[in-house]
Amino acid sequence: MDISTLLSQAAHKWPERIALYEPAVHRSLSFADLDRQLTAFGLALERLNVQAGARVALLAEASINYLLADYGCMATGRVRVPLDPALSGEELLAQVRDAGAQLLLFSSHYQALAGQLRQAGVPCLALEGFAEASALPLPARAAQPAQALASLNYTGGTTGLPKAVMHRHASLCAVLQNIVMARGAVPGDVLLNVRPLWPIAAVAVLGHLLSGGQVVLGGRFEAPAFIGQLREHQAAFSSLVPTQLLRLLREAGTAAADLPSLKTLDIGAAALASEVLEGACQLFGSRLSVLYGMTEAPWSCYLNVAQMAATRAAGESAQGLVGRPVFSAALRIDQPDEQGVGEILIAGPQLMAGYWQQPELTERTLADGWLRSGDLGSIRADGLLSVQGRCKDIIRSGGKSVQPSEVEQSLRELAQVTDVHVFGLADLEWGEQVCAAVVLSEPGALSDQQLIEHCRARLSRFKVPRRIWFLNELPRSHYGKVQQNRLLAELDAGPGQ
Template structure:
């Protein structure tokens, strides 16, 4: 199967149903109109002499025109290369050169950035310059052909491009359709950026016959009114957005009769944010687990989340069971069943673009090494407990940063925290914490260390505490360690 065929089938099933609605421009597209527009994008790329197989980079915020270019590239045999607009020009330049992009499509908001990159071999056009026109039906694409390059750097290191073929993205889409369980006509509100893989999650909703409302950037004040106005059934936020929403609205249950699920991914839901979210949305919280290399691999449906909480269990770190085409296993589990999470299935990436050694290391005998620590309960539910490489080795003992972070977050004066290790001649590594205070009370490093001693083994207590106004986080909520260390004047 391929993206072009799936979109054509959707147009045949629901030709007159609204597929996309963009309130800011008052534009709507039915499924039939969307399908014709995607073919037109291909014809426009033909006129620009952008051949099938060429990489087409996208630099824009979430919009209807963005999705037309994104899906139009894949449906007509080009390779989408979505870029993060928040990157510095040098970072964008490095990604474009690494991809060997033939064309950069950008929105007017990023015209100055695009035109200042200075790559002579790169054609530049605004998204609105790609005007879809009526054209003949599209041919199907080979399932094994490359559909997408998705640049990801995680929280450290040099960005690298994840390769997805049509076949792997179709497996992802199948997981989304079966996991989310949307009905024809259900509305999904999108207020998230569409890179690097979120546009695929949006496509999964469309392939259920649902309508997508593209509401621009997330605004905490506007979010709940938007859910009511558009009679939204589904939406998705990252934990940082959820925290802003709770600070704006509080956690009293919202009156949302049409709402079915708020899906949360990326950084884990913990503590106050989890409790507040479940209250605000009346237990209609779903948790997805995956990564750009293996999107939508596990899903915890709202009913499962509610059942765990009703039984009195903690749902912190719980991410559900593997979806239809996915498989999970724990590599080299310890006595408690904790080890590295391995992911299998057709939704896995093909590898990293032009990084054969790293690809072979990450894809180990058909299993993707996630780098995450986890365990599988007797009920088959997966718990994510931290990152393998984040484990701190101090005095011959292992410390999981998440355990220390949760202890610190239980102090009423701590708003946010990140625990990490620093090299130490005597101990190997020292446990350190970067702490954001909530301003309710003055706190010293010694007071926080004493707080930890009351609830943690001595070797887990931070030996250094650094105070910072705000932790530098990515859109997905992950702490960006290079920026954190730079802010603290530390050497990683």
């Protein structure tokens, strides 16, 4: 199976149904319109001599134009290369050159960034009006080989060599099957999207379309507006990352929201703090679900609404729980300790093909059909996966192992601590020191000594932070993950400091 065929099938099943709606510009496309526009997009690339297999970089906000380019590349045999607009011009240039992109398409919002890339020799064209389907009949669109490369998804990007995850049509079709089966949307269901569509979120949106659902592209996430958007568009589904959820709770509080159409709010990408999870369950009731995956293995586990509700009804904490493997995924724990905790390994057709032009890294990450996730976790007796941190984040201090999440949980018990990140720094005597970067509700609300004493009362001595920094905000990615390199640069506390 391939992306082109799936989109054509959707157009034949629901030709007149609205597939995409963008309220900001009052634009909508039916499934038939969408299919025609994708074919027209491919013809426009052909006129520019951008042939099948060529990489096309995309730099745009979440819009209909973006999705036409994203899906248009894959449906017509080109390779999508979605870029993170938050990166600097230098970082973007490194990724574009690494991909060997023949063309970059950009929206007007990122004209300045595109100008920098153009000056560096990158061919750039505006997305607006790039390909308009004429009233004349269009040629039939060919199916793509299942093993043809469909997407290069860059991860990280802050330092060092760019790293791109390769997905073929076959792996993305497996991801889409997982999404359709796990989410359970039906024709006519509305999904409100307020997330950037790179690097893989556009595929999650496509999964909803392939269920016959409508996608409302609601623009950038704005906490004061989100509940109103859900209500206005009668959304059955939406998705937030933990950072957005935290902002929403600060804005809206935890009083139950009146959202009669909402079925499921998916949360993913980073660990949910217990207080954020509790607040979200109060705000949205029994409509919260958690997904687990990564760019290398999207949508591999899902804790659905019923499982979340059952866990809470049993009086258990759902913190760290990410559900059971979805339809085509498999899990196992590598080298578990006495508590059953080890590295999470993932298998299944949804796995990446490898890292672009990095065979050694691919070989270290993929072994005998299993992907080393880099995450620590355990599988409970009921089959639910519990994620408990990152392998590389373990701090080795004085010959003992410290889980940063355990120290973070202790610090979060203090009401004045609104955000925290625990990490290790090289130390001649101890190997590594346990360190913490803390955000307080008000400057000076607590001293570092008060935080240390709090930890001493709850943790083993070797787990207590030896150094604490106070920040106004932690540098996090859109997905809620702390950007360690940028944090260390801000603290002037790099390796060896």
